Amino acid sequence: MKKYFGKILLVVVPVIAAIVLLYPTYQASKLEEKEAQAIAKAKKASNSTDSLAIIEVFQKQYGEALKTAKARRLKLGLDLRGGMYVTMEVDVVKLIEETAQSETIDEIFKDVIAKTRKEAVKSDEAALNIFLRNFNNIARPQGKSLLNYFDVGDLRDASEEKIIASLNESIDKAIDQAQEVIRQRIDQYGVSEPNIQKQGSRRIMLELPGVTNQDEMRSLLQTTARLEFKLVRNYKEIVQAFYKIDKMLSNKIKAGKGLIEEPIVELDTLTTDTLVAEQPKTKQDTTKTDTTKAKNDTANNPYAGLPPEEAQRRYALDHPFTTLFSTFFVPGQNQNIVPIYYTSDQFPDGEYIFRIPKDSIPKLQVLLSRPDVAALIPADLEISVDAKPDTRLKQRQNIEIFDFYALKKEPELTGEVISNARASFDPTTNQPVVLMSMNSDGAESWARITGANLKKRIAIVLDGRVYSAPTVQSKITGGNSQITGMANTEEAHLLEIVLNAGALKAPVQIIEERVVGPSLGEDSIRSGLNASLIAVILVVLYMMMYYGLSGALADFAVILNVSLILSVLAALGGTLTLPGIAGIILTIGMAVDANVLIFERIREELNNGRSIRSAIDEGYRKALSAIIDSNVTTFFTGAILYFLGTGPIQGFALTLMIGILGTLFTGIIVTRAIIEIFMAKGATSFDFGQPKIKQNN
């Protein structure tokens, strides 16, 4: 037996691997059923806070498990689950039109643009080239040059080449901007498991499962972004407003109006102490953090004398709003920040910082949208959350903490004034910086704004989310600013993209759009699965009928092969699409073929009078070259399809390629191992469906 241990492993290991890799798929579907039940229950609940509480119970119990299972499960393509598939492309013509200085645009220019647009729809030629050709044909004879329409900044070395180079650069950058804006919007819209990918240098491909409201989605995708500079007003007045919100909400809860038994958030999910201890440096490089344990030492502590847990519970009950996040006070430059508790309505004058864990953001937003809460926020202020979690905390502890800000509603400046932004390094400190320049109008306002708000923070807001909130160090005249304090180059690069989104509208257009309704998805998955099942059953029966026991063995190999394809697909994070199912069916055909080749050979050798052992050896040996040749050629087809094709074709090619590797493994190695194990038990014959011949040993 020991001798065959390796062979047993060859059979058992892939079976276990398939089970392990496919289990999350099974688990995820079970948990999703439970989630659907919880959501149904939540929908029946009388108010939004209650429904949040129900969903939170589910999240607490199964959230993590569902998240892990979802990440590892086999994903279904849009054709099988319904949703929207969109390809977007930079609208180069529009970009050229918008880059031109609006006051210089005349009939001649409009003519060129109109003609270019008409040609670009059909032509494969780059739109910029079409534009230049039309410009030469139409505008140049009328005495116009590109310099008449485009601003190049420094007039001394202005040239047409420079304009063309800068247009090219804008086109190249546009797709990154559009992608960032779209990613953020899709996130906020609440699409589950969206897939957003850059295709080549001009296109974005989006897969949005479950989205059926095409109109809404289309306008969401095609609206250009809004970049604004807003003053940060994290001062005493907003903290006092938060205090009032706490009071109002806790009174309502105590009066039975909120109808929630437990506090929305348990205090221990938000241990401010660890936050402080683990974060020596905040985004504002000028602030230092308190590293000692800050205890609640407010003079009139109403929870004094209570055991710590009870104190926390009571505190959370009294502060349903402010326990969602942590509040810190910034006593001044180069001083430690201090955690603030809302135990009394006395707050020091100065600046504050608010930090919120990712999971609490939806709750914060729900509460802020309540009319009774909104009424307590000062009318000229709004609350905006960071676009991304704090990079340093995420790297160090893998927790996602977001800053949020009270911003002055009225923007100080909008993004059109930015002429260019570029990520770079500070030559003295070697830290990443972003250099931003503005046009003359912008520079003038910018000098006034920065002059009036020295040592204050100005938030850079794109589509309502804060990307950075740097502190103004000095009055900036001349329009050239330098933003520091980024955690790494990626963060700097993101800020560059965001700032350029203000300079340039990054217009994108939808060039391909596919919507699969959920009912068709259901239909096609049902008929696809049924057809595959019937196909498998027919093949299994045929093989057993013709080749007897070894036919059953081949069937086992084929089924193992299909499970392995699905497992590998799940492990690689691939998606199963309808063409993918077709690829699997083809694999079944190829896998059966491999075994047919082997068994036919073995039968031939048996006919030639060989013993069963040597017939098996010879059969496998001789069939190998044909199997390899045929599978390699098919693999080539798969590889070419994978690299040349897009979307659905790639899905087909991927399953085909995995399937061929699986065929070589299961069809040759696994079946052989099983036959050897049988033979090891002293069998003198093996059923290959051959006519029964008495063997003399």
Place this chain on the structure above:
Amino acid sequence: MRFFKNPNINFLKYRKLFVSLSITLIIACVIITIIEGIEYGIDFAGGTEVAISTSKPIPTDKIRSAVTKSGLTGVEIKSFGEENQFLIRTVESANAPELISNALTQAFPNEKITILKVDKIGPKIGSELRAQAFWAVFLAVLVMLIYLAFRFEFIFGVGAIVALVHDVILTFTIAVTLNNLGIVNLEVNLSILAAMLTVVGYSVNDTVIIFDRIRENKERHKGMNFIKLANLSINETLSRTVNTVSTTLLALLSLFIFGGPVLQGFAFIMIIGIILGTYSSVYIASAFVIWYMEKVKKIDLESGFREVIGAKAE
């Protein structure tokens, strides 16, 4: 179980007849394709296509007149799988799905109209995909030629490619012709492309298996004339061919019958392709190599052919 006991069929005896038949068929189908044109699906042609279902079957004419009233131009309507499902196609229009849905709700107030899917493809994407498809097929063929030339004698590689080109052209033109005749709904779209590429793989697979046997038998029966060698090899692999083709066809037939409208076109092309691929391995690939040896290399293959076969058949 066993279908053939030591089969000894002279497959190659009628090779000239079959080659002529293939050539005639290709010419006929290519001419029909050129005259009738290729009907591209939405993937390659561009435009907007909306699939809808109604709660009860409605005659296509009534749907057409209702949709035409909405002001959409170039409207085409086809049934889609079931009796109450329709594909409505128009030239590029931003809000075609809404227009169609409104028009139908107005015309048939008692019916529940559901939009099953919407495809909008810009004209540029369509032509790009066409080019992509062409290159995919071309490259696949080229890579195979190189591989086969390495693995076998060069002329065998060419033989396999000739058979492959035969299969691809015939499968494609037969599909286009059947579609033009209105027998099946087989517009040229992405899933048809996937099927065509699978046919490429399968066709070569089948040829390779026979060639592999010829290569082996050449070593074993040194000095045997080539036609006999090829015939022997085809016979020896016959039961493999039958079993593999049967299982694959079983799988494809169940896809065709039960797979729903999306898989049907794919399965149909594969069925044609697999039958052709099996046939061409014998009558095109092997026949080509024989032709090359006889006519180009001037090797006398016929003499002694009958008596050797006769001796074995005895």
